[in-house]
Amino acid sequence: xxxxxxxxxxxxxxxxxxxxxxxDIAKGQLVTLYGxxxxxxxxxxxxxxxxxxxxxxxxxVQNQRWLCTKENINRSPQQRxxxxxxxxxxxxxxxxxxxxLEFALEKRQNTDIIDELIAIVELEELQHRKPNTxxxxxxxRVALARALVRKPKILLLDEPLSALDIKMRSKxxxxxxxxxxxxxxTTILVSHDIGxxxxxxxxxxxxxxxxxxxxxxxxxxxTNTRVSGKFQFTGEVIAIKKEDIVYVITVLMDQNIVKVIAxxxxxxxxxxxxxxVVASKAFNPMLLKVEV
Amino acid sequence: xxxxxxxxxxxxxxxxxxxxxxxxxxxxxxxxxxVETPQTAPYLIKKNPIQVxxxxxxxxxxxxxxxDISIENKIKGTVNTIEKGILLSTLSMDSEIGTIVAIxxxxxxxxxxxxxxxVVIAMIKINEIMLAE
Numbered sequence: 001x002x003x004x005x006x007x008x009x010x011x012x013x014x015x016x017x018x019x020x021x022x023x024d025i026a027k028g029q030l031v032t033l034y035g036x037x038x039x040x041x042x043x044x045x046x047x048x049x050x051x052x053x054x055x056x057x058x059x060x061v062q063n064q065r066w067l068c069t070k071e072n073i074n075r076s077p078q079q080r081x082x083x084x085x086x087x088x089x090x091x092x093x094x095x096x097x098x099x100x101l102e103f104a105l106e107k108r109q110n111t112d113i114i115d116e117l118i119a120i121v122e123l124e125e126l127q128h129r130k131p132n133t134x135x136x137x138x139x140x141r142v143a144l145a146r147a148l149v150r151k152p153k154i155l156l157l158d159e160p161l162s163a164l165d166i167k168m169r170s171k172x173x174x175x176x177x178x179x180x181x182x183x184x185x186t187t188i189l190v191s192h193d194i195g196x197x198x199x200x201x202x203x204x205x206x207x208x209x210x211x212x213x214x215x216x217x218x219x220x221x222x223t224n225t226r227v228s229g230k231f232q233f234t235g236e237v238i239a240i241k242k243e244d245i246v247y248v249i250t251v252l253m254d255q256n257i258v259k260v261i262a263x264x265x266x267x268x269x270x271x272x273x274x275x276x277v278v279a280s281k282a283f284n285p286m287l288l289k290v291e292v
Numbered sequence: 293x294x295x296x297x298x299x300x301x302x303x304x305x306x307x308x309x310x311x312x313x314x315x316x317x318x319x320x321x322x323x324x325x326x327v328e329t330p331q332t333a334p335y336l337i338k339k340n341p342i343q344v345x346x347x348x349x350x351x352x353x354x355x356x357x358x359x360d361i362s363i364e365n366k367i368k369g370t371v372n373t374i375e376k377g378i379l380l381s382t383l384s385m386d387s388e389i390g391t392i393v394a395i396x397x398x399x400x401x402x403x404x405x406x407x408x409x410x411v412v413i414a415m416i417k418i419n420e421i422m423l424a425e
Contacts, residue, residue, distance in 0.1 A: 227345065228326045228333065228423040245377035246395065263348050263382070263393065266293050282327045283419035 001026055002154065002186060006047055006057035006067075010210060012038050019043060019210030025203075027062065030180055030187040032197045032218070035207035041190045044207075045156045048188070049084055050077040061153060083147030083185075085160045089139040091131040097142050098127040104149035117145040120182065121175050137168035141175060148179060155180065155187040161196065169193075170255050173200055194222055194275050198234045199254065219277070230282035237274045240267060251278055293345055295424075296389050298322070300340045305329050310336060312423065314344055319388040323364045324421040335425050343424040350420040351394035353383065354413050355404055363415040367392065371410045376401065385412055 004023040009016050019040045025031050033041040046052035048059060050066070059067040066075045091100050101114050118127050121141040131139050140160060147155060157176065161169045173196060180187045191197050197204055198218045206214040206221065214221060219232060235253035242248075247262045249270070260278060270276070301321060302313035312324045322344055330336040352363065369387030381401045384393045392414045406412065 226425050228328055230327045244380050245375050245382050246380060261347075261349060263293065263395070265393075279422065281419060281422060283325070 001062060003058070003060045004044075004048065006044070006054045006059065008043065008047065008052075008055045008210075010040060010043055017210045021207075021210070021212060023205065023212075025186055025188070027186055028184055029202045030177075030189065030200055031203045031205065032189045032191050032201040033205050033207055034191065034197060039207040040210040041207055042158055045084070045158055045188065045190060048080075048154070049082050049156060050075060050080050081150070081153045083150070083152040083155045085140070085143050085147045085155070085157050087159045087162055089131065089136075089143045091139060091142055091146070093131055096128050096130060097123055097134070100131070100142055101146050101149055104146050106150055109150070113149055113151065117148055120179060121145045135168075137164050137172060140164065140172055144172075144175060144179065148183060151183065153186060155185045157187065157189045157191075159190050159192070162192065167255065169196070176200065194218075195234055195236065195254065198222070222275070222277075227279050228281075229279035231280040231285055233278050234275055235278060237270060237272050237276055240270065240272060249276075251276060253278065293347060294351070294392055296322075296344050298342060298344060300336065300338050300342055303330065303336055303338065308332075311418065312336065314342055314423075316344075316389040320367060322389075322416070322421060323418045324423060325418040326423060335423075345422045345424055346416055346420050348382070348393045348395040350416060351392060351396075352415040353385075353394050353396055353400075353404065353406070354415065355406075355410065357413055361415070362417075364418050365416045365421070367414045367416075369412060369414060371406055371408055371412055373408065374401065374406065385414060387414065 002025040004021060006021055008019045010019050021044050033044060035041055043052060047054050054067060054069060056069050065073050066080055067073060095103060101117060118124055121144060123141060126134060126138060161172050164172060177200060189200065201218055204218050204221050205212050220226060233253045235251040237249060238252050239250035240247060247267050249260045249262050251258050251260060258278065296316050298314040298316040300312060301315040304311040308327055308329060310326050310329050312326060314322045314324060316322060324344060328336060335342065367387045367389055369385035369392060371383060372386050373384045375382040376398055379398060380395055381398045382393060382395055384391055394414060
């Protein structure tokens, strides 16, 4: 369990904002911080990592106190067992992929973890290459692996995928979910992508002006009506076409394209690019075994 | 989407499924099956207000009541408007719960010889209706 209760006055473009964030995150959860720029998401991650001073408050992780301003406890970033991945890959250009990972090792740490991580994020073929010869997605995989070298308890991801194209993003999301589960991490993600949040998070915190204004599971937060349908996915409308007396709506869900028949009344106000929930009852879909 | 508001009048639970009766008004009760129970869905409480939702394509239209049929929900009404397409047509009917819209094949529409004012019964299976708070 991670318990956070922090206060900090942040200087923003139009005056100061008072950041006051409380989080209770169970071990093994993947949670998202969501909100407009300047709402305090990155500052929250930086304070958790010990990279930004906190004015007042406490942070405890699995009953260990990392910060308590009252009692003058403040662990350094190195003592906090955190892996951090940013939007920029921040890899050392003069080192190979493997070199970048090895550089993150602690003194006397067993080096087996390097091969293990290289295998997990499938970098075997690329391990002797320099970062500038890799694609953005490949570099971000290196950054993800590097963040895990010291086997952190907490993984902080600050919009790690926003610079990548949609296909690469989806693949990276799968890698993140994989390492999150395999290493039993508690992961805090900053993301603006609703599809990504729906796919990855157990819980979402919505921030505005340094405060949590809403929290809950992503489907409840992003949909106005909660329907009982057990078959619910979010996607993006990519085409709306009137055919005969109905509309055929094409929705991109993750990497899959689905088509939904709708009535005119259902699509009022709907435009291409809108996020939608596609809902059906658990009774309708058919299962067909895939022969491999 | 056909959407109607009502109140939960009865809930029968068996393992993870519930058969929920929703009273739309004095004349009409709709039955719905959901993969929820009062434990998993806090809105499943008797007398709670609830919305029922079903697609136009899931509405079956008949001119005469068929007593021996495995469809639980039957609502009587009269045809109001018909929009004829090539393969599919839209029919809206005034019923005891309000306007119900159905999409059916143009062939079926012609076979049933439906026109404005025809008396019809809309039928919807319990597994085609969704609930929303």
